[in-house]
Amino acid sequence: MYDNFVVEGDKIATEIIFDSDLEIESIFALKSWLSFHISSLEKYQELIQVVNEKELSRISGLKTPNQVLVVCKKPVYSLDFNSINNNLTLFLDNIQNPGNMGSILRIADWFGIPYVFCSENSVELYNPKVIQASMGAFIRVKSLVVSFGGLREKLPDLPCLCTVLNGENVYSAQVPKKGILVLGNEGAGIAPEILAQATHKVSIPKDKKGGAESLNVAVAAGIVCAALKCK
Amino acid sequence: MYDNFVVEGDKIATEIIFDSDLEIESIFALKSWLSFHISSLEKYQELIQVVNEKELSRISGLKTPNQVLVVCKKPVYSLDFNSINNNLTLFLDNIQNPGNMGSILRIADWFGIPYVFCSENSVELYNPKVIQASMGAFIRVKSLVVSFGGLREKLPDLPCLCTVLNGENVYSAQVPKKGILVLGNEGAGIAPEILAQATHKVSIPKDKKGGAESLNVAVAAGIVCAALKCK
Numbered sequence: 001m002y003d004n005f006v007v008e009g010d011k012i013a014t015e016i017i018f019d020s021d022l023e024i025e026s027i028f029a030l031k032s033w034l035s036f037h038i039s040s041l042e043k044y045q046e047l048i049q050v051v052n053e054k055e056l057s058r059i060s061g062l063k064t065p066n067q068v069l070v071v072c073k074k075p076v077y078s079l080d081f082n083s084i085n086n087n088l089t090l091f092l093d094n095i096q097n098p099g100n101m102g103s104i105l106r107i108a109d110w111f112g113i114p115y116v117f118c119s120e121n122s123v124e125l126y127n128p129k130v131i132q133a134s135m136g137a138f139i140r141v142k143s144l145v146v147s148f149g150g151l152r153e154k155l156p157d158l159p160c161l162c163t164v165l166n167g168e169n170v171y172s173a174q175v176p177k178k179g180i181l182v183l184g185n186e187g188a189g190i191a192p193e194i195l196a197q198a199t200h201k202v203s204i205p206k207d208k209k210g211g212a213e214s215l216n217v218a219v220a221a222g223i224v225c226a227a228l229k230c231k
Numbered sequence: 232m233y234d235n236f237v238v239e240g241d242k243i244a245t246e247i248i249f250d251s252d253l254e255i256e257s258i259f260a261l262k263s264w265l266s267f268h269i270s271s272l273e274k275y276q277e278l279i280q281v282v283n284e285k286e287l288s289r290i291s292g293l294k295t296p297n298q299v300l301v302v303c304k305k306p307v308y309s310l311d312f313n314s315i316n317n318n319l320t321l322f323l324d325n326i327q328n329p330g331n332m333g334s335i336l337r338i339a340d341w342f343g344i345p346y347v348f349c350s351e352n353s354v355e356l357y358n359p360k361v362i363q364a365s366m367g368a369f370i371r372v373k374s375l376v377v378s379f380g381g382l383r384e385k386l387p388d389l390p391c392l393c394t395v396l397n398g399e400n401v402y403s404a405q406v407p408k409k410g411i412l413v414l415g416n417e418g419a420g421i422a423p424e425i426l427a428q429a430t431h432k433v434s435i436p437k438d439k440k441g442g443a444e445s446l447n448v449a450v451a452a453g454i455v456c457a458a459l460k461c462k
Contacts, residue, residue, distance in 0.1 A: 099330055103446075103447040103449075103450055106443050106445075106446060106447060106450070107443075107446060107447075107450060109441060109442045109443035110435075110437055110438065110441045110442075110443040110445075110446050111437075111438045111441055112437075112438030112439065112440030112441045112442075113438075114440075133447070135443065135444070135445070136442075136443075136444075137442070137443055139442075140442040140443075141442075169461075171461050171462065204341075204457060204461075205460075205461055206341055206342075206343075207341065207342045207343030207344075207460060208343065209343030209345075210340060210341045210342060210343045211340045211341075211343075211367075211368070211370075211371040211372075212337050212338075212340035212341040212366065212367070212368050212371075213366070213367075214337075214341075214366070215334075215337060215338060215341050215453065216334040216337060216338075216364070216449065216453075218334075218447065218449070218450055219334055219337070219338060219449055219450055219452075219453035220453070221450075222446065222447075222450035222451070222453050222454045223453045223454055223457040226435060226454040226457070226458070227457070227461075229436075229438060230400075230402050230435075230436055230458075231402065231462070
């Protein structure tokens with residue numbers, strides 16, 4: 001477990017440095033990038049390391065490094081129970097694909113969902129591929145690793161909607177629009193011990209001519225969030 | 232351009248061999264896999280090559296090859312205009328990420344969408360990562376590379392829905408449920424020359440507290456298809 005994580009590239013670095021509350025540890029940047037941003041970087045002067053392209057490519061995880069790499073401290077979020085009680089919250093159970101995790105953070109960001117919780121066995125929240133797929137959503141969405149049991153202990157009365165393959169039609173079912181929405185592992189779905197605590201089990205209706213066994217978990221997350229937020 | 236493509240692993244190979252019309256060129260399989268399926272493989276006898284694990288890993292594109300690899304002929308689909316006129320059809324404009332392309336085929340398969348068309352500059356339909364992400368959907372969904380202009384020439388009267396960031400709310404807009412639904416490139420969106428032919432421009436409403444600039448294209452495809460098929 002490291003306390004830091006890395007973001008790369010001009011767009012996200014600019015967003016982090018100038019438009020977020022994240023604590024920055026270091027900025028490694030090409031001279032050309034710095035000269036473009038120099039007027040706004042005064043307060044970060046001590047954190048900046050000028051590197052050349054060869055050095056940047058040595059510390060970068062990207063095939064084609066992009067001008068700047070920022071090392072940030074992982075944020076520690078406190079739980080605002082009032083906010084959680086009055087919003088939809090996502091709980092990701094054992095999501096393994098970093099692209100899916102990032103896409104789901106982006107969905108939360110789009111639909112104004114303040115918190116995304118992840119089980120301990122999910123892919124690391126600050127995995128570079130999660131950061132990349134989230135397209136900056138990780139800056140705005142509060143994401144934390146928590147156990148489902150621990151969360152439930154603190155919020156025992158909150159509705160718990162589980163997305164499953166044989167539940168009620170999410171479009172026609174009478175389901176609350178605030179509460180915890182659980183999304184399960186790409187292959188195995190939601191763990192039985194979590195499913196046992198569902199107050200509602202919802203599904204995306206499949207067309208009668210449809211053949212697929214399931215949908216990608218990020219796609220399913222998007223459809224169910226849209227159904228709850230927009231219908 | 233090759234005429235063949237490769238699928239790997241027990242689940243999808245079994246589906247292709249026993250449950251699809253795809254033309255099989257060769258089956259490379261471990262003895263253990265063959266002995267399990269021997270009674271059903273009679274008609275494929277001449278196409279089967281027994282390989283050991285080392286040989287399989289040499290021809291496989293996977294880190295951990297899974298028992299069997301099948302070489303298939305890419306199917307050539309004819310256009311059933313009657314079906315296209317009476318269904319929702321997807322047109323993918325310059326989709327680059329194979330995971331997105333596979334997820335969208337899976338969405339089409341779930342919602343009973345018979346045809347998915349792709350622009351010539353999209354990621355190759357039979358890219359192994361597309362095949363993997365589609366989870367077998369490519370067997371049932373007819374996917375073809377066509378130019379948008381060519382398609383429009385043949386179907387000039389069909390509604391053309393374009394998913395954009397500043398269009399009508401897809402939930403409240405009066406939009407037809409049959410027609411061509413266009414999804415655009417991950418970064419640039421839909422090409423201007425296609426957008427110019429839109430009969431409707433639709434968007435997924437963003438929460439007033441939402442921060443994300445956009446959604447992942449497969450997630451957006453899922454939400455819009457669900458809105459058109461289920462609302």
